[in-house]
Amino acid sequence: MSRLRVEAFSLSLDGFGAGPAQTLENPLGVGGEALHGWARPTRTFRRMFEGKDGTTGVDDRFAVRSFEGVGAWILGRNMFGPIRGEWPDESWRGWWGEEPPYHVPVFVLTHHARRDLPMKGGTTFHFVTGGIQEALARAREAAGPRDVRIGGGASTIRQYLQAGLVDSMHLAFSPVLLGSGESLLSGLDLLRLGFRVTEHVPGENATHVVLTRG
Amino acid sequence: MSRLRVEAFSLSLDGFGAGPAQTLENPLGVGGEALHGWARPTRTFRRMFEGKDGTTGVDDRFAVRSFEGVGAWILGRNMFGPIRGEWPDESWRGWWGEEPPYHVPVFVLTHHARRDLPMKGGTTFHFVTGGIQEALARAREAAGPRDVRIGGGASTIRQYLQAGLVDSMHLAFSPVLLGSGESLLSGLDLLRLGFRVTEHVPGENATHVVLTRG
Numbered sequence: 001m002s003r004l005r006v007e008a009f010s011l012s013l014d015g016f017g018a019g020p021a022q023t024l025e026n027p028l029g030v031g032g033e034a035l036h037g038w039a040r041p042t043r044t045f046r047r048m049f050e051g052k053d054g055t056t057g058v059d060d061r062f063a064v065r066s067f068e069g070v071g072a073w074i075l076g077r078n079m080f081g082p083i084r085g086e087w088p089d090e091s092w093r094g095w096w097g098e099e100p101p102y103h104v105p106v107f108v109l110t111h112h113a114r115r116d117l118p119m120k121g122g123t124t125f126h127f128v129t130g131g132i133q134e135a136l137a138r139a140r141e142a143a144g145p146r147d148v149r150i151g152g153g154a155s156t157i158r159q160y161l162q163a164g165l166v167d168s169m170h171l172a173f174s175p176v177l178l179g180s181g182e183s184l185l186s187g188l189d190l191l192r193l194g195f196r197v198t199e200h201v202p203g204e205n206a207t208h209v210v211l212t213r214g
Numbered sequence: 215m216s217r218l219r220v221e222a223f224s225l226s227l228d229g230f231g232a233g234p235a236q237t238l239e240n241p242l243g244v245g246g247e248a249l250h251g252w253a254r255p256t257r258t259f260r261r262m263f264e265g266k267d268g269t270t271g272v273d274d275r276f277a278v279r280s281f282e283g284v285g286a287w288i289l290g291r292n293m294f295g296p297i298r299g300e301w302p303d304e305s306w307r308g309w310w311g312e313e314p315p316y317h318v319p320v321f322v323l324t325h326h327a328r329r330d331l332p333m334k335g336g337t338t339f340h341f342v343t344g345g346i347q348e349a350l351a352r353a354r355e356a357a358g359p360r361d362v363r364i365g366g367g368a369s370t371i372r373q374y375l376q377a378g379l380v381d382s383m384h385l386a387f388s389p390v391l392l393g394s395g396e397s398l399l400s401g402l403d404l405l406r407l408g409f410r411v412t413e414h415v416p417g418e419n420a421t422h423v424v425l426t427r428g
Contacts, residue, residue: 013387013411013423014399015229031405173227173387175414175423179405185228186400191245191393197227200389202416209227209389 002140003147006157006169007066009184010035010206013173016181017154024082027095034176038206039063048101058203062170071146072139073106074132076156080108080125087114094125105142107135109156132159154182161188167213169195172206216354217361220371220383221280223398224249224420227387230395231368238296241309248390252420253277262315272417276384285360286353287320288346290370294322294339301328308339319356321349323370346373368396375402381427383409386420 011017012035019029028035039045044063046054054060081092094100099120107126117125128135139148150157150166160166171184190211199210225231226249233243242249253259258277260268268274295306308314313334321340331339342349353362364371364380374380385398404425413424 013385013425014402014404171227173421175411177404177409177411177425179403186397188228189393190228190391193393195391197389197391202421207387207416207421211227211391 002071002143002145003167004136004160004165005070005147005149006152006166006171007070007149008039008063008170008172009152009157010038010172010174011184012176012178012181014177014179015183015185016178017152017157017184019178019181022078022082027078027082029178029181031176031178032181035174035178037176038172038174038203041205055204058201058208059172059205062172062201062203062208066149066170069147070104070149071143072104072148073102073151074135074139074148074156074160075106075108075151076153077108077110079151079153079156080110086112090114090117093117093119099123105139106151107139107142109135132156132163132165136160136165154184157184158188161190161193164193168198169211171209171211172203173209174206216285216357216359217381218350218364218374218379219284219361220364220366220380220385221284222253222277222384222386223366223371224252224386224388225398226390226392226395228391228393229397229399230392231366231371231398233392233395236292236296241292241296243392243395245390245392246395249388249392251390252386252388252417255419269418272415272422273386273419276386276415276417276422280363280384283361284318284363285357286318286362287316287365288349288353288362288370288374289320289322289365290367291322291324293365293367293370294324300326304328304331307331307333313337319353320365321353321356323349346370346377346379350374350379368398371398372402375404375407378407382412383425385423385425386417387423388420 019032022029038059041055042060042063043054046052100123103122114127194213195211198212201208233246236243252273255269256274256277257268260266314337317336321342328341408427409425412426415422
């Protein structure tokens, strides 16, 4: 069966996946942008977001891998946008412009129904109101033999971890402190969930850790 | 003034400074020994504990530094030994044999008074019942112009952090998961305490991070 993967999820040294006080201007919370300092200069991200070339070292190798073999994504609603509660209309179309970097179906967890939103380049956003199991079932069906990637944020990943559904996690520990914010692992017992460290690789701007279950 | 330093304190990737269920046989708790996998092969530790030579790379450089300029230590009682409550007698003399690796005065936090315990090689254990401030005052006096090092464990370091007294922390992130145990940073806001990341160096068997206040 295809695997459920967390990829390229950035953590601060004190274990936060986003800073406090997330807003439209600061979607990753105060200080949260620094978490992605390792990804930004890579060729993978520069090509994707700026149409330019970038670095091709260890950090980029993990960035490349994070997209390989992915047939569908699952996102928490806050990762799709800053709107809370009912959708006022259909004008919010994600953070990424008209051609999002997914190029496969993306399942957005929300309590509020919304019509499918097809974008350029193969991405379609589907809004799932039935919870994490339903989102995973639909994502698996869409992905076929390929894997499903959970994009985040921290609370979405935590729900899938607690349910014992995540097969592997690539975490990028960035050399920053956030002090407060959304903790990824607090209160979770990764050993009891069956994870062990299968890779631990220093990159140019982060330490890459792969945790694998089973 | 001399500084208060945490040095060579090992953390798991999930943020634990010791595993669960500490006992005489397992002073670092279940799985906790693995935290120190980076230190054990170094020349510093091999010479200290086995009288043999060892590695001299990045991990050893941080091990060497951890002892430099240290004029006194502070230890939590559990780091001194497994006995809880009143001292039944004076037979417990620490984990380290007759010549402990400190070679300076060591102040042990305890609720239970005990006579000073001079050991071979310059180490004297002093048992402090007046709390962390008293221990620090006495350690500073003993250290003179040199620094005071907090050996641990996690709860002792947390108390000094919360009191705003720690000047720098060298943490060694080992590539292991502990799942549960003693968290070092949970609930502490290191940014608000004034820390920033001043070094981030991949070692042979751990990632070394130095956090400095002010």
